[in-house]
Amino acid sequence: MAVPSITRSDQGLPAALADATRDETALRRFLHGLPGVDQVGAEQRAAGLATRSIKKASKLWAIDTAITMIDLTTLEGADTVGKVRSLCAKARRPDPERPDVPQVAAICVYPDLVPTAVDALRGTQINIASVATAFPSGRASLAVKVADTESAVEAGATEIDMVIDRGAFLSGRYGQVFDEIRAIKAACGETHLKVILETGELVTYDNVRRASWLALLAGGDFIKTSTGKVSPAATLPVTHVMLQAVRDWHTATGELRGVKPAGGIRNTKDAIRYLVAVHEVAGPQWLSPNLFRIGASSLLNDLLMQRRTQLEGHYSGPDYVTVD
Template sequence: MTAPLTGLDPGVIDPGAVEDLISSDASLRRFLHGLPGVDQVGVEARSAALATRSVKTTAKARAIDLAVRMIDLTTLEGADTPGKVRSLCAKARRPDPADPTTPQVAAVCVYPDLVPVAVEALDGSPVQVASVATAFPAGRAALPVKLADTADAVAAGAHEVDMVIDRGAFLSGRYLHVYDEIRAVKDVCAGAHLKVILETGELATYDNVRRASWLAMLAGGDFIKTSTGKVSPAATLPVTLVMLEAVRDYREATGRQVGVKPAGGIRTTKDALRHLVQVGETAGEDWLDPRWFRLGASSLLNDLLMQRAKAASGRYSGPDYVSLD
């Protein structure tokens, strides 16, 4: 685990203080490397202990519905078609056609060129349209290309943008470069929410995860996200725990709340409930809301729907109960 920040009262990191932090690479590095270190053994033990918590009966039913409401239903494949996106949007609007009480998901996440299809298919529904951008998933492109990618998605109607950080720049210590890119993308987003993907599987250490989380938040990210789903490991419970500690400490220091989105490898109801337990026990109940916590997934919804049906009927449904995405 990480030790709580000391000497940082709410509001102490105001806009003026941020300007001082980003005045040079040296000052930003000094701040990020001055954050309390992560105890690897402690964070993994804490995460494992929370994973043993049991959620049953009525509480489990509520948690399953909450998990459904938190899903960013995602398709990010080179073979994606308008038809597949329309089908996914129909599922987002009515996850279980046999049960109209099933809540809708939070968002549908697609590539920028398919945003207009999703916007049309979700018209009139509260389901948001999210788009990956900034040369997803590698992020290996010049800044003007990344900004154009983002601008195209926003112009097409995306409510949310998921960007990837330059991991090469981050790992070589060019923190100000990473900050400036996030800030520039945030400016292009206009009213769209910005989720900053850290690609934690490439960051090597929990300390780096914590530093990248703070860097993304200082630059104005509305969410910090674990992964693209294209790199293994993706959303592990210990990594998510470190990020939840970061958003908790950041709000204590600045008064601004930032969301968290684990993505990649979350496939079962048990996986989802373990993440929700971590949210409540680490960041607090304020984050147990789709506005502040999301689950990036493609196959998770089907398992949640089958578990939800089992709770209602007392028996498991057959494999043809849910649609294949």
């Protein structure tokens, strides 16, 4: 493994972590030396936390917090300029009748639609995320992946969601995956990098833990569960494992890194379960869009309907919110 020159993530790391990036052998030794994940324990804890109830005042706070964490996403082959503009309008003003509803964290689109989002979101603090690196397969040359990233950044993307080569990871070519993340991070410059693990294809929780640490060692600002194109996408137990990784990274290094579950989170009840997991597994410091995001397309509508219910005392149907 040809490790690129030292970057931000190497400086000041504990010796054990710095040594892990020295070469392929050291990286493999480190990743396979991580504690194994107790599958039964992880799933039982996730199920237990999912039963937590939240009272009315806290539920309204949770709904608004979840809204601020949404990466409002459209990643379809049929996406158009008009659809992206409509989604950006919704991001700016989620509920047109209620200006107190917070804005979402970001819009997530394909690279060719970044200029449309930049124009539509001008003057706001909403981030513009773009998928890159041969999304969703991750099967392309490094040169193509870097060019894809640079194109999105030059167009105005403030966040890049890259996808790892799962074939390389599952074949044990950890150095290749590490080098690609490093190269994409370099291409991002100051743009934040989210590393998509596609956990549904990683098979085991141990692999999810290894991939999480690999992405963190390589400089990813966020680790993300899924492209949303593979089933299963985000799950609570997998998200628990990833939250443990960023918590332990912070304990070891003092650096804060984020987590983004994406795909399959469609209603308020699910969103609140993820917020409970963040609080209990990583800690309350992660209850911020700077450190936790939810990749979603349909979730926002349900959050808005449930918010109206909390404030008005009766259920508001989908006719009261804009259609994506």
